[in-house]
Amino acid sequence: MTFVQAVIDGLMIGGVYAVISIGLTLVFGVMGIINFAQAEFLMLGMFIAYFAWQLLGLDPLIGSFLSFALIFGLGVLVQRTLIQRVLNAPPLAQIFVTVGLLIVIENLALIAFGSDFRSVSTAYQTMALRVGPLFISAPYLAAFLMSLLCGVALWLFTNRTWYGRAMRATAQDPMAAHLMGINADRMRQIAFGLGVGLTAFGGAVILPYFTVHPTVGQQFVVLMFTVVVLGGLGSVAGAVVGGLTVGVIQSVSTLFFPIQLQNLVLFIVFITMLALRPNGLLGDVR
Amino acid sequence: MRWWIAGVAAVAVAAAVPLFLDPFGYAIRVLTLALLFAALGQAWNIVGGLANQISLGHAAFFGLGAYTSTLLLIHFSVSPWLGMFAGALVAAIAAYLLSFPTMRLRGHYFALATLAFGEVLRIIAISWSDVTGGPVGLSVPFAMEDSFALLQFRSTLPYYYIILGALVLISCVFLAIRHSALGYRLRAVKENVEAAEVIGVDTTRVKIIAAVVSAALTAVLGTLYAQFNYFFDPDAVFGIVPVSIRAAIVTILGGTGTVMGPIVGAFFIIPVEELANSYLSSQMAGLSQLAFGLVLIVVILIQPRGILVLIRDGAARFRKGGGA
Numbered sequence A: 001m002t003f004v005q006a007v008i009d010g011l012m013i014g015g016v017y018a019v020i021s022i023g024l025t026l027v028f029g030v031m032g033i034i035n036f037a038q039a040e041f042l043m044l045g046m047f048i049a050y051f052a053w054q055l056l057g058l059d060p061l062i063g064s065f066l067s068f069a070l071i072f073g074l075g076v077l078v079q080r081t082l083i084q085r086v087l088n089a090p091p092l093a094q095i096f097v098t099v100g101l102l103i104v105i106e107n108l109a110l111i112a113f114g115s116d117f118r119s120v121s122t123a124y125q126t127m128a129l130r131v132g133p134l135f136i137s138a139p140y141l142a143a144f145l146m147s148l149l150c151g152v153a154l155w156l157f158t159n160r161t162w163y164g165r166a167m168r169a170t171a172q173d174p175m176a177a178h179l180m181g182i183n184a185d186r187m188r189q190i191a192f193g194l195g196v197g198l199t200a201f202g203g204a205v206i207l208p209y210f211t212v213h214p215t216v217g218q219q220f221v222v223l224m225f226t227v228v229v230l231g232g233l234g235s236v237a238g239a240v241v242g243g244l245t246v247g248v249i250q251s252v253s254t255l256f257f258p259i260q261l262q263n264l265v266l267f268i269v270f271i272t273m274l275a276l277r278p279n280g281l282l283g284d285v286r
Numbered sequence B: 001m002r003w004w005i006a007g008v009a010a011v012a013v014a015a016a017v018p019l020f021l022d023p024f025g026y027a028i029r030v031l032t033l034a035l036l037f038a039a040l041g042q043a044w045n046i047v048g049g050l051a052n053q054i055s056l057g058h059a060a061f062f063g064l065g066a067y068t069s070t071l072l073l074i075h076f077s078v079s080p081w082l083g084m085f086a087g088a089l090v091a092a093i094a095a096y097l098l099s100f101p102t103m104r105l106r107g108h109y110f111a112l113a114t115l116a117f118g119e120v121l122r123i124i125a126i127s128w129s130d131v132t133g134g135p136v137g138l139s140v141p142f143a144m145e146d147s148f149a150l151l152q153f154r155s156t157l158p159y160y161y162i163i164l165g166a167l168v169l170i171s172c173v174f175l176a177i178r179h180s181a182l183g184y185r186l187r188a189v190k191e192n193v194e195a196a197e198v199i200g201v202d203t204t205r206v207k208i209i210a211a212v213v214s215a216a217l218t219a220v221l222g223t224l225y226a227q228f229n230y231f232f233d234p235d236a237v238f239g240i241v242p243v244s245i246r247a248a249i250v251t252i253l254g255g256t257g258t259v260m261g262p263i264v265g266a267f268f269i270i271p272v273e274e275l276a277n278s279y280l281s282s283q284m285a286g287l288s289q290l291a292f293g294l295v296l297i298v299v300i301l302i303q304p305r306g307i308l309v310l311i312r313d314g315a316a317r318f319r320k321g322g323g324a
Helices: A002-031 A038-056 A060-081 A091-113 A138-160 A162-172 A174-179 A184-205 A216-231 A236-253 A259-276 B002-020 B026-048 B059-076 B080-102 B107-127 B157-178 B181-191 B193-198 B203-229 B234-238 B240-254 B261-280 B287-302 B307-323
Strands: A128-131 A134-137
Touching: A002 A038, A002 A134, A002 A138, A002 A162, A002 A184, A002 A216, A002 A236, A038 A060, A038 A091, A038 A184, A038 A216, A060 A138, A060 A184, A091 B107, A091 B240, A091 B287, A128 A138, A134 A138, A138 A162, A138 A184, A138 A236, A162 A174, A162 A184, A174 A184, A216 A236, A216 A259, A216 B107, A236 A259, A259 B080, A259 B107, B002 B026, B002 B157, B026 B157, B026 B203, B026 B240, B026 B261, B059 B080, B059 B107, B059 B203, B059 B234, B059 B240, B080 B107, B080 B203, B107 B234, B107 B240, B157 B181, B157 B203, B181 B193, B181 B203, B193 B203, B203 B234, B234 B240, B240 B261, B240 B287, B240 B307, B261 B287, B261 B307
Parallel strands: none
Antiparallel strands: A128 A134
C-alpha cells in the first residue's frame, strides 16, 4: 500500500511540476531558446503570492492569478528587451543572456527581500482526505487541481483561440506565419510571457506547503530540465507526461533511497534520456 | 615570435607587482583571486573556447579537486602537492565517464547536461555528510606555520606566485593544444561537426581528450582554492554561479578561444566584484553579484565575442578617425 500511496503523492506533485515546466518547453518550441532563468520566475511568483497573502490577506491559490498576471507582464518586457536581441545569435550568447538574467533576478530578490525563509499559514494546511487506506494531503490536492485547471486553460488557449493558433504557427514556421499576417514578434512576446507566467502560477500554488526564499529556484533547476527533456523539448503534452513521471519517480524513489538523493535519481533519468532519446519520450528517435 | 616576448614580459610584470604590495594586504588577495579565476577560465577555454562545447558544469571538477586533496590531507596527511594529482585523476575519470552520455550533445543540450552534473555533485556533497562534512563544509587543517610541503602560508604572497605559476602553466597547455593538430581538429568541431567528420576527424575522441585535460586542470585549481581559503563548503566549490558560470563568464567577457580572453575577463570582473563586495555588501547582500549579472548581459548584448574584440574594434575606429 505504501507504493500506491507514493504513486498518488507523486502524481499530486507531478501535476505542479508539469505546470512549472511547461513554460520552458513552450519557449523552446517557439524560439529555440532555453531559459536558464526559468526557476527564478518561479521564485518571483512565490514571492508575489506571499506578499498578496501577507498584505492583502489573499489565499495563495487566489494570489496565484496575480502572480501569473504580473510575471506575464514582466515576461513580455524581458522578451522585448533581452531575448529578442539574441534570437539569431549563436547558442553561447543565447545561453548567457538568460544565465545573466538568472543572476540578476536572484540577487535583486536578495536585496529586496533579504535571505529569510518565509511561509504562509492557511486553514487547510494540515488537512488530509482519506480514501480507504490512502491519504491525500489537502494542500497538495489543491495545488494539483489548480495545475489541472491551468493545463486545461492553456490547452483551450493554444487550440481554440486565434492567438493560440498563431503562436503555434509561429513555432512551426515563423516566415510562413509572417506571410499569413501574423506578427511573429508579438507571438514570441506572448509565448515568453505565458511561459514564465505559468511557472510563477505553479510557484504560487505550492506556497501552502513550501517555504520561499530568494535562492529557492536552485532546488528546481535540475527538476525542471528533467521534466522537459523527459517529455521532449518543445512539446507541451510532453511536459505534462514528463512532470507526472518525474513526480512519481521522485516520490517512489524515497521508498528506496534517502530523501536527499532524490535529485541523484532524477539526474540519472535525465542523463539517460539525453543520451538515448534527446527528443523525449514522445518525440522521434534521433 | 612577438607574442612569445609579450608573454614573457607580461609574466615578468605580474611577478614584480607584489613587490609593491603588502603581502598580507587586501590588494594582493584580490589579484590572487583574479589569477585563480583567470586560470579557471583558461581551463574552461580548452573545451568552451576551442571546441565551443559550452560547459555549465566545471564546478564538478573544481569541487572534486578541492574535496579529494583536502580529504587526503585530513585523513591520511597526504600533501596537497600530491593530493592535487589525485584530484586531477578523479576529475579526469569523471569527465571521461560523463563524456559517454554527453558527447553527441550540442549547444543548449550540452549546457543542460553539464549543468545537471555539477548540481548533482553539489547535492551529493551536501547529503553525504559523513565524508564531506555536509552543508557545513571542510576546513583545511592549519599548522600555524608556513610549510611549503603542505602548501600552507600565512601571507598571501606565496599563493600569488603559485597561482600565477598555475595560470602560466594552463595558458601554455591551452596554447600548445591550440597550435597542435588537436587544436585544429577542435576548431573544426566548433565550425562544423558534420564537415569535420567527413574529412576524417574523430570528433568524439578529440572532444573527450579536451574535456579530460580541461577537467584535470580545473581540479588542480580546486585544490589550490581549498589551500588558499582554508575552508570551503559545497556551494562554494560545486556552486553553479560561483564556479561553473564564473569560469565561463570570465572567458566570454574577455573573448573565447583566445589565450588573453580569460585573463582580460578575470582582471576586469573579479576586482569589480571584490570592490563592490567590500564597499557595498555591508549595506546590501547580493549587490556585487547583481553587478556581475548586469555586466554579463550588457557585454553579451553589445559584443558577444568579448571585451578584446570591443577594444580592437574601438582601436580600429580610432585609427580610421585619426587618419581621415
